[in-house]
Amino acid sequence: MKLIFFFGLCCFVLTSKAADNLILVSIDGLRWQEVFQGYQDDVLDLETFKEQKEGLVKQFSGTSAESKRQKLMPFFMECIGKRRGVNR
Numbered sequence: 001m002k003l004i005f006f007f008g009l010c011c012f013v014l015t016s017k018a019a020d021n022l023i024l025v026s027i028d029g030l031r032w033q034e035v036f037q038g039y040q041d042d043v044l045d046l047e048t049f050k051e052q053k054e055g056l057v058k059q060f061s062g063t064s065a066e067s068k069r070q071k072l073m074p075f076f077m078e079c080i081g082k083r084r085g086v087n088r
Helices: 002-015 032-037 053-060 065-072 074-081
Strands: none
Touching: 032 065, 032 074, 065 074
16 A cells, blocks of 8 residues: 555656746745835834944945844845845
């Protein structure tokens, strides 16, 4: 019985078609607000970032949400955002 099941499974695997161009990206701990709006001021006000706040603001601040998110996630915005891989 196990042998029949094994051969049946092999036949199914051989006939199934692979997905074309499927890429799954998983980022742990990412806030969707930061992806689309850049860093959030309320997050930098937390005690955790108290000593680093000035440097983080200097590095990631911008005049608009678009410039802030471009500085925070440049690869994501250049490669995925401009190719319409992300629904905005």
